Amino acid sequence: MDGATFDYVIVGAGSAGCVLAERLSASGRHRVLVIEAGGSDRRFYVQMPLGYGKLFYDPAVNWLYATEPDPGLAGNRDHWPRGKVLGGSSSINAMVWIRGHASDYDDWESEAGGAWGWEAARTAYRAIEDNEAGGDDWRGTGGPLFISANRRDLHPLVETFLRSAEATGLPCNEDFNGARQEGVGVYQMTIRNARRNSAARAFLRPAMKRPNVTVLTHAQVTRVLFKGRRAVGVEYQRHGRSGRVRAESEVIIAGGAIGSPHLLMLSGIGPAAHLRTHGIDIVADAPNVGRNLNDHQGLNYTWRMTVPTYNDILRPWWGKALVGMKYLLTGSGPLAKSINHAGGFFRTSPDLTRPNMQLYFQAFSTLVPRVGERPLLTPDPFSGLSIGLSNCRPTSRGEITLKSADPFVHPRIVANAFSTENDVAEMLAAVKFLRRIAAEGPIRSLIAEELRPGPSVQTDDDLIADFRARSGTVYHPSCTARMGRDAATSVVDPDLRVRGVEGLRVCDASVFPTLIGGNTNAPSILVGWIGAERILKNAR
Template sequence: MQTFDFIVVGSGSAGSVVAERLSASGRFSVLVLEAGGTDRRFFVQMPLGYGKTFFDPKVNWNYAAEADPGLAGNKDHWPRGKILGGSSSINAMVWIRGAAEDFDAWREAGNPGWGFDDLLPAFKAIEDNQAGGTDLRGTGGPIHVTDNRKNVHPLTHRFLSAAQAAGLPLNQDFNGAAQEGVGVYQITTQGGRRMSAARGFLRPAMKRANVTVETDALVTKVLFEDKRACGVEYLQNGAKQTARAGREVILSGGSVNTPQLLQLSGIGPAALLADLGIDVLHANEHVGRNLQDHQGINYTWKAKVPTLNQLLRPWWGKALAGMQYLLLRSGPLSMSMNQGGGFFRTDLSRARPNMQLYFQVFSTVLPKAGERPILTPDPFPGFSIGLSNCRPSSRGEIMIRSADPTVQPRITVNAYSTNSDVAEMLDAVKFLRRIAAQSPIADIIAEEVLPGPSITSDADLIQDFRKRSGTVYHPVSTCRMGPDPTSSVVDPRLRVHGLTGLRVIDASIFPDNITGNTNAASIMTGWKGAQLLLEDAG
């Protein structure tokens, strides 16, 4: 059995950062255990290739949520990265930090050091922003952020103009002074390749002698001496392995895997663990609870002019785009599906935006078996405007259903389970049609495809978004941070309440969800968590 100073479980958005920061000085040995395999795969590195990873079990956990009454009984598909880089290796790459008010609310909830002013230096240190450095943007950091304003499809500019005609301001930087408005999304790419946390942080760390990375290593249990974490058990190539941590064990498996592992290790709701025959090491009813996620939906229109459908669907178009990508690392394959978007308020009496927009210059109404049909869009010219709620009030949970670590946990989302979530989504989808009715986007619309012009009443609109919407892949808060052990899982230094030698550093610690995509904030959490570890290690 080998001993390391620190064991990091999970190599995703936070875990990759933790491993790099802990190992940088050379003082500490670090073991990283990743259940998946290598990120050196073509469709992982090619930005628009994530349609091919959407259901791929080689790189994706492919979770299925429980049938959800709020989603008309649907069982939502939950892709999560099972690969070096975690979900940062299969996500849509949009770089949004979140609103300053989100983090200030974390601090005001009793988490000193987690306000926006406290975290801004970390965000800036992480970034190498192509748009240049400012008081709010960083340059020279490990994560390159591409400014796509010169690269987007011409239809994106039509969308931006129509959204402005509908009343939204133009916003040149959603990570700037304010979020509200529409603009072009910055994305995590460099040189036409995906800039995952593995590429930015873990790969450089792997060159160090004090870093060991084990892939295909499923951690099944945290080991304890009394109530101090001292190591982990994991399965690799069918054999049980054990590793010892001289200092601390860090759980960075994300909002699904981290509460699952805590529960398997005897930390969680006492009755659940007892029913499954798991000895209760430390009872905490909040492990796996307080699940928050953003729910989204697309409205789709048939266009009078060509969209990316006409390039990406035919074989000759695929060949042309492929050659452009292979030779020049440019073109649509080098970008995200979401070229533009923004943030808006469903009610102008609200203090700040509560909805996020996404503009896609292609459509995927017709399904394709076994993959998300990004690379094989519809045969007609089409485009979509999507949205997701930013701070829904609905809450769910993630609980193990077996003591067997290979059995997927039960994911209960409870989407749209509050009247306020339903009401704001109803207002939001109406606003999508308001944008589409504005010139110059209205000038090129042939017809609305989804949900279709017959869907007009409030009841029909609600039924439609229950049937067609689902996760936009931002689950958080299942091991939420807070000062009170009776209402949280970790303290403001990310130590698991009631135990020693064990921390959680990933998006599961978010006290509440943020306004926007969660990858940037997850990477920041890894940076901040590593700082706390290094401070406590002297």
């Protein structure tokens, strides 16, 4: 492999990178190399949907990033898992398929033009999807990515939650990706035939059957190589040995919202003064690289229930054996799903024009931690239930900078969570709404007691202190190499070309102009899809 030449070199086999590999190779005219720092996604706990709890701290598939101590989170360091495996974070996430609000893409259009607006996005999503619920003006069928409607085998308390949320005034919503987003309902999932349907499974694996596609795993790219100001290849380390590959057309960085700005800076593209402090030669002074970090923050409220929850079947050894056999023999049961069966979107003020909060319902609780594991498969030893939420469009901004010029040292991540009055005020209103849901008749009669934060936490100051102490990322970092028409505020142009150099693009969640109001796997796949169109438009 060392010294080989390809037309396109894609750095990272995450959600966008997998889509790029499939689309750029489809014609057969272009030689495509995908370089991935992690290994194969063919691992049991990757393929089993609920197995993602086992991957939360697994260095074999996870970068295991950590933020700096955050004053907005009561001084805590937050754990940021990101996928280090074929499929990237789509191989370790909770599989919820949410496009975002239509107006999110209006925001993108105002920053980056019509190719990224809502009508273009809706057309692309319909081409991407093979939706189990069937096709209509919003959903697509026949595309490469199967989307489960998630209507079967739901926990009985899902219906109780939905009726309770509706009692607060929220409407029932049959499709959050349809005509409207607001309301409560069941989440669509990237699950197919009881297996995770990651970007690797839907896009990369089919592309790997083509003779013009090469995938190199366990190879970490350490820098982009330049001839003058043109990217001509990359350098990587694999099994302790250094190698180089050349790109005749372009290098495309798809390392995600942390990995992509990190690689840009290691390669000499970033804030010049900062790079010089680490002894890095400047290729292009790009002050916005690593800035504008945006992420959703969330937390759970938890109750002890008087009726069984998933805790009762997933905690004891005999329950684990039972659900394990059910999954292996029938492809059903709790192991065949995400823990987030249902949820929704709501506004903390009627004056808002779109939802600013997202709900997650879990017939499950994990107050008692287990070292080294997100305990989805070992829940609390009592019947527990959690309702979570996260903010959709926080105004707080963080940044990613270098700790070292050593590419194997993780970058410094400063999240700056809840650093604006707006974010604090809307989260305060949101957590109060969780208690409104719990006070409604359908679910109220089944609650034994509130466990977190507990009935003693009542004042605004106490509620704020609680969510600062218990909140954390919901794993949606973005915007760190943002796209836009304005060179003063962006890293890449609307065609995803890195400003100040040639032959180099970024294509992943880092280029989001703004954070989408919802889970970010779908828009990351969208960026790969539309990004491939933009690349092929200029292909040689």
